[in-house]
Amino acid sequence: MRIGLDAMGGDFAPKEPILGAIEALRLLEPETSIVLIGDEEEIHRYLPDDLSHRIEILHTPKAIGMGEHPVKALKEKPEASIPTGIGLLKMGKIDAFCSAGNTGAMHVASMFTIKTIPGIIRPAIASLMPKEEGGFGVIIDVGANADTKADVLEQFAQLGTIFARGIFDVHQPKVGLMNMGEEESKGPPTIQAAHQLLKMDQSINFIGNIEGRDLFNSKADVIVCDGFTGNVILKMAESFFDLLKSRDKLDPFFERFDYEQIGGSPILGINGNVLIGHGVSNRNAISHMIFQAEKMIKSEITKKIQEFFRD
Amino acid sequence: MRIGLDAMGGDFAPKEPILGAIEALRLLEPETSIVLIGDEEEIHRYLPDDLSHRIEILHTPKAIGMGEHPVKALKEKPEASIPTGIGLLKMGKIDAFCSAGNTGAMHVASMFTIKTIPGIIRPAIASLMPKEEGGFGVIIDVGANADTKADVLEQFAQLGTIFARGIFDVHQPKVGLMNMGEEESKGPPTIQAAHQLLKMDQSINFIGNIEGRDLFNSKADVIVCDGFTGNVILKMAESFFDLLKSRDKLDPFFERFDYEQIGGSPILGINGNVLIGHGVSNRNAISHMIFQAEKMIKSEITKKIQEFFRD
Numbered sequence: 001m002r003i004g005l006d007a008m009g010g011d012f013a014p015k016e017p018i019l020g021a022i023e024a025l026r027l028l029e030p031e032t033s034i035v036l037i038g039d040e041e042e043i044h045r046y047l048p049d050d051l052s053h054r055i056e057i058l059h060t061p062k063a064i065g066m067g068e069h070p071v072k073a074l075k076e077k078p079e080a081s082i083p084t085g086i087g088l089l090k091m092g093k094i095d096a097f098c099s100a101g102n103t104g105a106m107h108v109a110s111m112f113t114i115k116t117i118p119g120i121i122r123p124a125i126a127s128l129m130p131k132e133e134g135g136f137g138v139i140i141d142v143g144a145n146a147d148t149k150a151d152v153l154e155q156f157a158q159l160g161t162i163f164a165r166g167i168f169d170v171h172q173p174k175v176g177l178m179n180m181g182e183e184e185s186k187g188p189p190t191i192q193a194a195h196q197l198l199k200m201d202q203s204i205n206f207i208g209n210i211e212g213r214d215l216f217n218s219k220a221d222v223i224v225c226d227g228f229t230g231n232v233i234l235k236m237a238e239s240f241f242d243l244l245k246s247r248d249k250l251d252p253f254f255e256r257f258d259y260e261q262i263g264g265s266p267i268l269g270i271n272g273n274v275l276i277g278h279g280v281s282n283r284n285a286i287s288h289m290i291f292q293a294e295k296m297i298k299s300e301i302t303k304k305i306q307e308f309f310r311d
Numbered sequence: 312m313r314i315g316l317d318a319m320g321g322d323f324a325p326k327e328p329i330l331g332a333i334e335a336l337r338l339l340e341p342e343t344s345i346v347l348i349g350d351e352e353e354i355h356r357y358l359p360d361d362l363s364h365r366i367e368i369l370h371t372p373k374a375i376g377m378g379e380h381p382v383k384a385l386k387e388k389p390e391a392s393i394p395t396g397i398g399l400l401k402m403g404k405i406d407a408f409c410s411a412g413n414t415g416a417m418h419v420a421s422m423f424t425i426k427t428i429p430g431i432i433r434p435a436i437a438s439l440m441p442k443e444e445g446g447f448g449v450i451i452d453v454g455a456n457a458d459t460k461a462d463v464l465e466q467f468a469q470l471g472t473i474f475a476r477g478i479f480d481v482h483q484p485k486v487g488l489m490n491m492g493e494e495e496s497k498g499p500p501t502i503q504a505a506h507q508l509l510k511m512d513q514s515i516n517f518i519g520n521i522e523g524r525d526l527f528n529s530k531a532d533v534i535v536c537d538g539f540t541g542n543v544i545l546k547m548a549e550s551f552f553d554l555l556k557s558r559d560k561l562d563p564f565f566e567r568f569d570y571e572q573i574g575g576s577p578i579l580g581i582n583g584n585v586l587i588g589h590g591v592s593n594r595n596a597i598s599h600m601i602f603q604a605e606k607m608i609k610s611e612i613t614k615k616i617q618e619f620f621r622d
Contacts, residue, residue, distance in 0.1 A: 132554065143491055147499040180454055180542035188458040188539055212546030216554060228499055229543055231491035235523030236544065240551055243443065243527060249560040 001031065002056075003293050004094035007038025008063035008081040009101025010281045014038050017100065018046040020286025025051050027287075028294060035094050037081045038063075060084045063101065066279055070104035074112075082106055086113045089272045096293035098264055100277030100286065107144060107267065107276075114272040117302075119309030122152050123269030125276065126163055127234050129223065130256035132216050138164050139215075139223040142230035142265060150193035153177070153224055154201060159268040160222035161204045162308060166299030168221060176210030176220030178229055183209070190226075198224070203308070263288025266296060273302055312342065313367075314604050315405035318349025319374035319392040320412025321592045325349050328411065329357040331597025336362050338598075339605060346405050348392045349374075371395045374412065377590055381415035385423075393417055397424045400583045407604035409575055411588030411597065418455060418578065418587075425583040428613075430620030433463050434580030436587065437474055438545050440534065441567035443527050449475050450526075450534040453541035453576060461504035464488070464535055465512060470579040471533035472515045473619060477610030479532060487521035487531030489540060494520070501537075509535070514619075574599025577607060584613055 005021050007014045021034045033054045036043050040059040047055060062080040064073040074083055085097040086109040099106055107125075116123055124141035131137055140160040145152065157175045164173035177195055179187040184195050186209060198206040210220050215233065225233070241257035244250050255261065263285055264275035273296045277289045296302070316332050318325045332345045344365045347354050351370040358366060373391040375384040385394055396408040397420040410417055418436075427434055435452035442448055451471040456463065468486045475484035488506055490498040495506050497520060509517040521531050526544065536544070552568035555561050566572065574596055575586035584607045588600045607613070 146491060146497075146502075178543060180457060180539050186457075191457075191539075212543035212548075213550035213553075215547060216550060228491050228502075229540055232489060232523035232540055232544065233547065236526060236547060237523075239524040239527060242524075243564075244560070247562060247564065249555070249562065249565075251558060251560065253554075253558065254560075 001294065001297055002033050002035055002094045003290055004035045004037060004085045004088055004097040005286070005290065006081045006085050006097070006099030006101050007036045007043055008060065009099035010277060011066065011279050012282060013063070013100070014042045015046065016281065016283045017286050018043055020281070020283035021055065021290065022046070022048065022051060023283055024287035024290035025054055028290070032294065034290070035088065037085045037088070058084060058088070064105045066102055068102060068105070070102060070108040073102070073105055074109055083109050083113070086110060086274070089274065090114055095297045096273035096275065098275040098277060098289045098293050100279060100281035100289070103276050106274065110267050110270050110274045114270045114274065117269055117271055117306050117309055120269040121155055122148065123267050124156050124159060124227065125265045126160065126268050127265045128262045129215050129237065130253065131218055132253060133218045135168060137221050137223055138167070139225065139230055139233065140268065141225065141227035142234045143227045144267065145227040148190070148226040150190055150197050153190070153194035153226065154197040155269070157198055157201065157204050157206070157222060157224045158308065159305060160224060162304050163266070163268055163301055164221045166301045166304065167295055170221055172205040173221035174207045174219065175204045175222040175224060176207055176214065178223055178225035179209035179211065181209065181211065194224070260285040261288055263290070263292045266292070268301070269305065271302065271306070273297060312605065312608055313344050313346055313405045314601055315346045315348060315396045315399050315408040316597070316601065317392045317396050317408070317410030317412050318347045318354055319371065320410035321588060322377065322590050323593060324374070324411070325353045326357065327592065327594045328597050329354055330594035331592070332366065332601065333357070333359065333362060334594055335598035335601035336365055339601070343605065345601070346399065348396045348399070369395060369399070375416045377413055379413060379416070381413060381419040384413070384416055385420055394420050394424070397421060397585070400585065401425055406608045407584035407586065409586040409588060409600045409604050411590060411592035411600070414587050417585065421578050421581050421585045425581045425585065428580055428582055428617050428620055431580040432466055433459065434578050435467050435470060435538065436576045437471065437579050438576045439573045440526050440548065441564065442529055443564060444529045446479060448526070448532050448534055449478070450536065450541055450544065451579065452536065452538035453545045454538045455578065456538040459501070459537040461501055461508050464501070464505035464537065465508040466580070468509055468512065468515050468517070468533060468535045469619065470616060471535060473615050474577070474579055474612055475532045477612045477615065478606055481532055483516040484532035485518045485530065486515045486533040486535060487518055487525065489534055489536035490520035490522065492520065492522065505535070571596040572599055574601070574603045577603070579612070580616065582613065582617070584608060
């Protein structure tokens with residue numbers, strides 16, 4: 001297994017991505033290697049001798065900045081670390097590509113190069129939400145699509161189900177539709193229409209509408225929402241964690257809100273494993289993103305999505 | 312000042328509303344009285360002698376249940392406590408009406424009887440969010456409108472501004488538009504259009520987009536969003552409080568997330584002060600809803616909204 005990592009991505013690059021890769025390698029299976037895409041000289045500065053045989057370096061000194069316009073930057077810097085990594089994934093030279101760099105560039109490069117899986121209307125970004133009774137739920141979408149129609153939400157439910165089945169090892173993940181009330185008749189027309197589609201969908205285990213209060217309980221393993229709502233939820237959950245941390249109120253459950261423990265958000269619905277990390281990722285967050293990539297590769301999520309939508 | 316309270320509304324009625332009214336009366340100015348709308352016999356059971364001169368009872372034994380369909384229930388039980396209270400408000404016999412009963416019935420009865428203020432497209436429900444640096448922000452809408460256009464969102468900003476000015480005593484409340492990114496170009500078309508309207512609106516102090524992570528910081532005093540997103544945010548914040556409480560992690564800041572301390576959510580944009588309480592309101596929550604009603608009456612929010620939209 002070969003996992004690609006953008007050594008130039010994120011606010012603390014290249015140091016933290018490189019140190020994160022090293023941390024991860026010490027825990028990954030010995031046959032797993034990491035391909036670091038970034039400035040060779042910088043990488044060598046941090047690389048310990050004992051791991052050098054498990055790290056390959058693709059010298060890519062250019063990076064797309066965090067504030068750059070994705071499409072413009074990708075056009076002007078095709079040799080930057082993000083398009084290079086996505087290109088390696090496309091060619092099958094790596095099994096997953098992770099970056100804490102420019103999210104928009106990761107998204108656009110994935111859509112244009114790796115491409116959407118046939119049958120998928122809109123790929124989505126998934127993220128994990130800790131459950132009080134243990135484990136995590138997956139929330140999809142958290143920001144790839146600001147506006148979604150009912151059939152797109154139905155596909156998010158299917159994508160989330162395949163992901164949860166692979167990552168959480170639950171046979172029939174419970175799917176909940178984020179809404180402003182439990183009744184079928186609640187919410188905007190799109191959500192009401194999505195409710196009907198989900199109810200009729202035999203491929204998922206739909207449990208009905210859920211509300212903002214159900215994110216951390218065990219009602220649903222898969223939380224379906226548009227990218228606007230999901231993005232607000234994700235950032236609000238992150239701010240809870242920050243408040244708890246700064247007020248010294250963390251406990252083992254609340255610690256699982258930490259994005260560092262979660263690591264990265266996969267783009268689901270494209271022909272490859274792409275994970276996006278938080279811009280402020282430190283080595284710990286990077287290593288967890290790599291572990292998540294490993295899980296996605298092992299559980300063959302992308303292949304399963306391709307097979308599901310082929311029918 | 313006369314505040315009307317639905318003694319039959321909420322999961323713990325009539326006991327908790329009645330005891331809440333008594334708690335509130337002990338702290339309200341002596342010239343303020345409460346009109347309890349509910350079963351006279353039940354009310355007399357809890358009423359202490361020393362306050363009886365400040366409590367009027369309107370015998371209304373019928374109630375609209377929490378699960379009843381609002382329009383149907385209002386048609387079938389025009390003599391129930393909610394339509395009776397709303398009717399009293401319409402006739403000017405009370406200065407505000409509070410209920411922890413059926414939210415939909417409160418909303419529908421308000422719209423049909425108290426009526427929307429001329430110029431207002433859609434009334435909205437406001438709620439308070441605690442700020443880490445002290446005080447509260449107002450979030451509008453939290454559930455009255457599942458789907459909103461840009462011009463409606465602009466009115467929410469105006470309503471929230473008038474409310475914040477009256478309740479928080481800030482001259483130029485900072486208005487933030489809830490979005491999935493800070494840039495103007497972010498979000499669904501409606502939100503982008505609303506951004507442009509808010510930017511041009513001279514009557515408000517627009518500070519730009521805010522994100523889910525900004526709810527509890529001091530970026531904005533008024534948080535503008537559609538009722539769907541606001542409802543998810545409100546319920547998520549409530550569940551966060553419940554988690555903190557059950558895990559024994561409360562502190563003075565986190566205690567301010569407690570709906571009991573907030574009390575009720577006003578419907579803004581109608582010709583009268585109507586406050587909706589949580590179904591699970593206990594006496595403490597009820598008394599805080601009454602204090603909020605008192606603040607709304609004193610600061611003449613409704614009159615100020617009427618004047619603003621008259622122009």
